Amino acid sequence: MGDAVQPLLALSSLSCHYGKTPALRGVDIEVNEGELVTIVGANGAGKTTLLRAISGVLPIHGGSITFEGESITKMAAHHRCEVGICHVPEGRLMFADLTVADNIYLGGYAHRRDKSWIKKGTEWVYELFPILQDKAQDRAGTLSGGQQQMVAIGRALMGRPRLLLLDEPSMGLAPLLVADIFRVIRQLNQEEGLTCLMVEQNAKAALKIAQRGYVLETGGVTLSASASDLLANEEIRKAYLGH
Amino acid sequence: MRRYGGFLVLVALVVLAPIVFPGNYFVTVVGVTIAFNALIAVGLNLLMGYTGQISLGHAAFFGIGAYSSGLLTTLMGWNAWLALLAGLLAAWLVAEMIARPILRLKGHYLAMATLGFGIIINILMVQPTHITGGPDGLADIPTLTLFGWAIDSDIRWYGVATGVMLLGVWLALNLINSRIGLALRAVHGSEVGAQMMGVDIERIKVRVFVVSALFAALAGSLFAHQQGFISPDSFSFHFSIELVVMVVLGGMASTYGAVFGAAVLTLLPETLVVFEEYEVLILGAIMMGIMIFLPQGLWVSLSQKVKQIIASNRSTTNPSAIS
Numbered sequence: 001m002g003d004a005v006q007p008l009l010a011l012s013s014l015s016c017h018y019g020k021t022p023a024l025r026g027v028d029i030e031v032n033e034g035e036l037v038t039i040v041g042a043n044g045a046g047k048t049t050l051l052r053a054i055s056g057v058l059p060i061h062g063g064s065i066t067f068e069g070e071s072i073t074k075m076a077a078h079h080r081c082e083v084g085i086c087h088v089p090e091g092r093l094m095f096a097d098l099t100v101a102d103n104i105y106l107g108g109y110a111h112r113r114d115k116s117w118i119k120k121g122t123e124w125v126y127e128l129f130p131i132l133q134d135k136a137q138d139r140a141g142t143l144s145g146g147q148q149q150m151v152a153i154g155r156a157l158m159g160r161p162r163l164l165l166l167d168e169p170s171m172g173l174a175p176l177l178v179a180d181i182f183r184v185i186r187q188l189n190q191e192e193g194l195t196c197l198m199v200e201q202n203a204k205a206a207l208k209i210a211q212r213g214y215v216l217e218t219g220g221v222t223l224s225a226s227a228s229d230l231l232a233n234e235e236i237r238k239a240y241l242g243h
Numbered sequence: 244m245r246r247y248g249g250f251l252v253l254v255a256l257v258v259l260a261p262i263v264f265p266g267n268y269f270v271t272v273v274g275v276t277i278a279f280n281a282l283i284a285v286g287l288n289l290l291m292g293y294t295g296q297i298s299l300g301h302a303a304f305f306g307i308g309a310y311s312s313g314l315l316t317t318l319m320g321w322n323a324w325l326a327l328l329a330g331l332l333a334a335w336l337v338a339e340m341i342a343r344p345i346l347r348l349k350g351h352y353l354a355m356a357t358l359g360f361g362i363i364i365n366i367l368m369v370q371p372t373h374i375t376g377g378p379d380g381l382a383d384i385p386t387l388t389l390f391g392w393a394i395d396s397d398i399r400w401y402g403v404a405t406g407v408m409l410l411g412v413w414l415a416l417n418l419i420n421s422r423i424g425l426a427l428r429a430v431h432g433s434e435v436g437a438q439m440m441g442v443d444i445e446r447i448k449v450r451v452f453v454v455s456a457l458f459a460a461l462a463g464s465l466f467a468h469q470q471g472f473i474s475p476d477s478f479s480f481h482f483s484i485e486l487v488v489m490v491v492l493g494g495m496a497s498t499y500g501a502v503f504g505a506a507v508l509t510l511l512p513e514t515l516v517v518f519e520e521y522e523v524l525i526l527g528a529i530m531m532g533i534m535i536f537l538p539q540g541l542w543v544s545l546s547q548k549v550k551q552i553i554a555s556n557r558s559t560t561n562p563s564a565i566s
Contacts, residue, residue, distance in 0.1 A: 052435075057438050076443070077438045077439070078438060078441045078442060081440065081441035087439040089436060089439060093433040093435060093436030093439070095428065095429045095433060095436065095437075098432065102425055105425065106425060106426070106429050106440050106442075107440055109422070109426060109429075109440045156439075159440065159441065
């Protein structure tokens with residue numbers, strides 16, 4: 001590679017389809033170390049598919065995925081979290097019958113033999129979301145939507161992410177909670193230097209904390225720019241920012 | 244030790260039953276059947292209750308254990324313990340082979356595939372008449388000998404069967420309380436979620452399937468020696484369904500529930516014989532009633548009720564607690 005800085009994550013002409021319906025058609029996206037990048041797009045544009053392809057829970061049909069300079073295109077999903085790709089999935093996918101503590105513990109499953117990390121990580125998560133410590137022994141399914149989202153983020157952080165994938169972290173949450181969640185994401189990115197790739201319906205809020213953004217339309221990237229340029233872009237404002 | 248308090252109660256029940264009711268048919272004869280069924284149900288519950296994967300073919304593994312022991316000891320003159328190990332090995336190999344393709348399926352499709360598997364194994368017991376005795380079964384299977392001590396009476400079989408069952412319960416409890424147990428329950432909660440946490444869901448599903456098959460095969464080997472005679476009827480589709488009912492009736496994802504379910508479903512037909520031709524009808528009605536009024540299963544629902552009563556008693560005696 002001739003580039004001085006190699007991107008942490010690089011997707012090159014990634015394509016993916018459900019049956020015969022294409023979901024992603026040749027997507028090129030790069031995420032650099034320390035960045036918070038957001039993907040803006042309408043429902044059905046392929047945003048969730050994109051994140052699921054990166055974490056490996058969905059098979060891809062073309063193109064390649066490079067992480068830290070190495071191809072992970074053929075790597076199984078459970079190995080991808082070992083290298084530090086951690087996913088906060090759409091709809092949270094809680095283990096509803098398990099306690100909050102068990103959910104968080106399972107987030108560190110890939111590092112289960114590293115006892116000192118499990119301890120440190122758990123403390124970190126409870127520090128970020130003190131309410132979860134009070135609810136530690138409650139069944140995750142009994143928590144409110146906002147608290148479940150905290151569990152989902154905490155669970156992903158236990159995987160010791162080098163790259164955090166966030167899929168609609170604000171979905172279904174009250175505005176006050178949305179602000180809370182975004183504040184934590186911003187804090188993780190800016191203070192802890194955590195690289196994030198975030199998909200978000202609430203494009204305005206997402207672009208406000210992101211450095212760069214991509215616009216995804218019917219499975220392809222149509223625009224890539226800095227977050228401030230996207231916020232200022234007249235067409236983007238009309239299409240995704242609601243005015 | 245608090246975690247294993249329930250286990251100690253179970254041990255006490257098993258030990259006290261023949262002392263309190265010496266020579267009682269329901270303890271020393273039906274009790275052995277209960278122990279075998281409980282062992283299989285506890286194993287199947289690991290797969291169904293905890294991991295959320297159904298199997299409508301587990302009678303096949305019970306049969307593989309039984310026929311391995313039966314055939315190797317009668318036709319080949321093998322040592323019974325060696326035959327038992329061979330039965331476990333056979334069940335392991337078969338489970339390992341079919342688990343990978345079968346467990347990719349979900350829901351109804353998984354149910355159909357395991358159902359088909361069970362029927363195929365049953366046909367393999369019926370068809371080669373010259374080896375297995377076909378539908379007439381296999382007779383004259385010798386009993387087991389433990390350190391030169393023949394297990395040849397009801398009470399001795401009671402000891403062996405319940406001992407092995409308790410061992411199985413102990414193993415299951417430990418597995419569930421381990422990291423692997425947590426991962427199994429995560430697979431039940433959300434397969435995609437578990438994958439995202441780094442759980443190799445294919446491998447872990449295959450492993451738990453194999454473990455549950457081994458539980459069934461072990462019960463099968465012991466069953467063959469205890470009965471002295473086996474026929475394909477005992478390992479048919481019908482028994483696979485009964486096993487599933489035991490797990491569901493007791494309450495999914497509860498090891499004690501599986502034991503309880505096995506006990507209830509083994510005892511009920513024995514006690515309902517007084518109703519003669521209405522026996523099956525009443526059994527069916529009881530099961531429907533349980534599923535309608537106690538949908539989480541007998542054990543789980545009842546133990547929750549008991550906990551609630553204890554909790555409400557505590558809060559009334561403790562003024563600082565808000566009811």
